[in-house]
Amino acid sequence: MKIEGVEFPQAVKDLAEKTGVKLPKEKMMSGPTKDEKERLRECLIEAAAFYKENLKKSEKAMLYLQTRRVPAEIMESFMIGFAPDSFDATYTHLLKKGFSRSEIQKAGLGIQKDLKDDRMYDRFRNRVTFPIQDAQGNIIGFGGRTLGEDDAKYINSPDGPLYNKSVALFGLSHAKEMIRQKKAVILVEGYFDVLAFHRIGIGNVVAVSGTALTPQHVAILKRTAERVLLSLDRDAAGEEAARRAFLLAKGQDLDVRALRLPVGKDPDECANSAPEEMHKTADAGGVPYIEWVISGIVEKKLEKRDALAVILPLLSVISSAVEREDALQKTASALRTTVTALEDDVRRENEAKELRNRTQDTQKVLSPFSTLELLLGLFFVYPHALDVVAELLEPDQEKALPLYHALKALALGERDKITLEDLPEQIREYASVLALYSEEHFGMWSDDLARSEIRKLCLKVNRDVLKKKQQELIEGIRSARGAGKKMEEEKLLTQYQQVLKLTSMTK
Structure with missing residues (x-):
């Protein structure tokens, strides 16, 4: 890529020199090699x-x-x-x-x-x-x-260069061809549940590995499946897992159904007790998940308030007008209310969900640390990404500056870990606080995700540095203009234009 006839890296250097912005020395960025x-x-x-x-x-x-x-x-x-x-x-x-x-x-x-x-x-x-x-x-x-x-009782590998629990699905390599043929996947909770379906001759089955279902899991399944059949445990945890799975899968326009196993609390028990009946149930394709939830509300004789708390979030994610109309009619009938009244409740549920999302975004902003401090703390949690510090412009936060320089020096050598003993004594306590906070709030990322998020934070910090530089130049231009210093004003205007170009490169 060229800017004004100059290759991008050189353009960045030239603009930085003209504007007084300190650029880090070049360093090749790389994750784990092939x-x-x-x-x-x-x-x-x-x-x-x-x-x-x-x-x-x-x-x-x-x-x-x-x-x-x-x-x-x-x-x-x-x-x-x-x-x-x-x-x-x-x-x-x-x-x-x-x-x-x-x-x-x-x-x-x-x-x-x-x-x-x-x-x-x-x-x-x-x-x-x-x-x-x-x-x-x-x-x-x-x-x-x-x-x-x-x-x-069960443990899994930690997230690393190869394994990411938010993406991994146990049994997928065995199931993918059958999923493609049937256009449907059976989702279960555990390893033995996957094996149970294979024991009765059904192969289009997968289980999440060490975590709840994620949007990434759903996206992978959607590549070959149009329908998700939920066969989760018959307990409170299983019901909550099914609800979450419906919200995620329906949010990506998949047909979500529930498999009502004839006996047992899970597929493993059912395969042991009634394998033939289990096979027939699976072949039948289950019932629409919304209908399964409605029947549960009726069986449990829930009060309307409790029933609405269960059903409204599910109705709110149905994008198909035809499906939504059918679900509203069946729900209204079960609750002995009107479709119009139920639509009003769904609308209020959507408004409340938007408000919750805005509140969560605000809470994220209310972190006790700056973006730069979070970024520096993350290098202790994910030392394999320490080379990204070379992309960081020298910050202007006085408290964080010594830690930035210390980490930059450590990045010159390849490291599997960073300890507080590697740092100057006067900044160890500060670094420890940042590291502990980052570990608590962001310690479950995979290595690839960590590198991606750290790079995003690095870009944000760089934009903040350049934005402050812009503000300083604007104040300088106004001051020079007020004092009638024409040459100084023109010099500052030129620098301001160059900073704007640098800022555009960080987007």
């Missing part, structure tokens, strides 16, 4: 093979899977394994296979418990393991079901 990701994939493949071998050696794990009625062919197809009940057996095995400490940690297989302690221990211990694959069948992480008394 080769690095390939090494992590190989590490996960080796771990899956290690877990499979250990499953064969563990009578306890094999007995558990037999009690869950998982046949050998499904164990093989889904590469189910067992992580031994050992502090570091997986870590030691992978080291012997040539993988580095850093690779094992980035693959989500090893954990360093204490920054002051160099020991690494296995993330998955005494757990049945389920490799989580992307749509192409590449392993990107693991889920693990404990065979002990751990507080967490």
